[in-house]
Amino acid sequence: MKVLKLLPNFLTILRIVLSLFLLFLLLNTRTYFSFLTPFQTNMISSLVFLFAALTDLLDGYIARSYKAKSRFGEIFDPLADKILILSAFLGLVYLDRVNAWIPFVILGREFFISGLRVLAANEKKDIPVNALGKYKTVSQVVAIGALLANLTYSYVLVAIAVFLTLYSGIDYTIKYYKS
Template sequence: MNLPNILAFIRILLAPLLFFLLINDFDNIHPSWVNYFACVVFGIAALTDFFDGYIARTWNQTTKLGSIIDPLADKMLVLAAFLGLLLTQKADPWIIYIILVREFFITGFRVVMVSEKFDVSASFAGKIKTSFQMIAIIFLIMQWPFANTLLFIALVLTLYSAFEYILAYIKHLKKV
């Protein structure tokens, strides 16, 4: 197993820890400290997302396993964060629902695309979407100003990137 895949697996392992930190009340610890720690865990996980892709491309270590576990790890991390924020009422539930439905739909859609030998590499819009989701999550965890604005921008980018995937697949079907 190469380093990028190990980093993706670390991200998968950090997702439940993040969820645990977000949903639990710790009696002897001030909530702001728990939020800081949750942000550190999320930040480390987000950095593994950047570095696994960078290392895989620059060191020529892209693998079939990596192309499967990297987006899976991303979804697990975002799912853990958004569900934790939803359960603790730190985010608008409708925006979270829409984002999560899109994530599940497009993930399933990408599985179909892979089975048909269609390239499902993340698009530029998908990468920007993920970045905004991650920034919004940090702002929401910390309850900083503009958190909901960032979440709304993430929603718009999430829907746009979904449209982009669907459009690319339709174009692919017309060629076949």
């Protein structure tokens, strides 16, 4: 049972390590990994990303189911999520698969909402995570998975992810001012 209490934190750390490996893979596709075909690189990077994204679902499930929530998890789980999303987007920018402004919009929203949450906490306000925030995250994961696999219509998914990112940011801002 003690192992189950530590597992969510291990999965969070694993997600950070996988994120950094993914970024290394994407940035070095043409050098260290030049022996791989583009298709192989796309599939490996997609699988690494999707496995890392699944660790987020798994660590949350285990933490809730086995009452294994920790202060470490509260701080590092959302940070690991942001590292994963931004590592993937930065690698995709490097490979010219996505415009550079997209990670900046996502990063800007994340910093803004994190700051808003700090303000809310200092003012004893509660802005709970809602379904829109979860849809935003899922849309980002799906869009990145499609971009990594180099699917033809991935830009439609990216547009949806950007829209939900901005919309959820506006929604959180409105909730902050109403609370």
